Amino acid sequence: MTLSLQGVHEHAAHDDSPPDEKLSLPLNARLVLEALVEADEPCKAYNLLERLRDKGVSAPMTVYRALDRLTELGHIRRIESLNAYIALPAELHDQPVAFRICRRCHRTEIIPLDRSTLRRLDKSGILDGEAYIEVYHDCCLC
Known part of the structure; x- marks a missing residue:
């Protein structure tokens, strides 16, 4: 998914x-x-x-x-x-977010989650309890 x-x-x-x-x-x-x-x-x-x-x-x-x-x-x-x-x-204090983190330098981007993503996560049961979305990548600076 x-x-x-x-x-x-x-x-x-x-x-x-x-x-x-x-x-x-x-x-x-x-x-x-x-x-x-x-x-x-x-x-x-x-x-x-x-x-x-x-x-x-x-x-x-x-x-x-x-x-x-x-x-x-x-x-x-x-x-x-x-x-x-x-x-x-x-503007993101009360919003669900994900983090995109560089696996080398740990530079982090904050990604607000849109409503359709939240609905899909909720339907799949992922949002029961605390959920954290952290995505690792190699940033363009590394």
């Missing part, structure tokens, strides 16, 4: 969350989100911890709590196969 993945968005290095939505985040969550946006690539929790040490974040649990909160709010997603996180543009 081939999936129709339309509307490919290359992940951009900007956060277009509404300003008051970002301000309502706890400080550590805001710092983690900013670090993910600046990185513009999937980051592991310990990489984020290293990036944030100079801003006063020194405990792994602080980063993990912020990641959990940001995931819960839809600001970020976990890329299961990389055990890493990526920031999402605001």
Whole structure:
């Protein structure tokens, strides 16, 4: 079965969350989100911890709590196969997405899933529970 993945968005290095939505985040969550946006690539929790040490974040649990909160709010997603996180543009916070990941450099594209794809996945039972779609390829830069 081939999936129709339309509307490919290359992940951009900007956060277009509404300003008051970002301000309502706890400080550590805001710092983690900013670090993910600046990185513009999937980051592991310990990489984020290293990036944030100079801003006063020194405990792994602080980063993990912020990641959990940001995931819960839809600001970020976990890329299961990389055990890493990526920031999402605001328009995709509540949308089902797939990830297209370069197997060499891990450059990641965020792909919103269209309604027909979601209907087919739902009919096949794939959407029962949590489903993650991660597609690996060799990008043109590698």
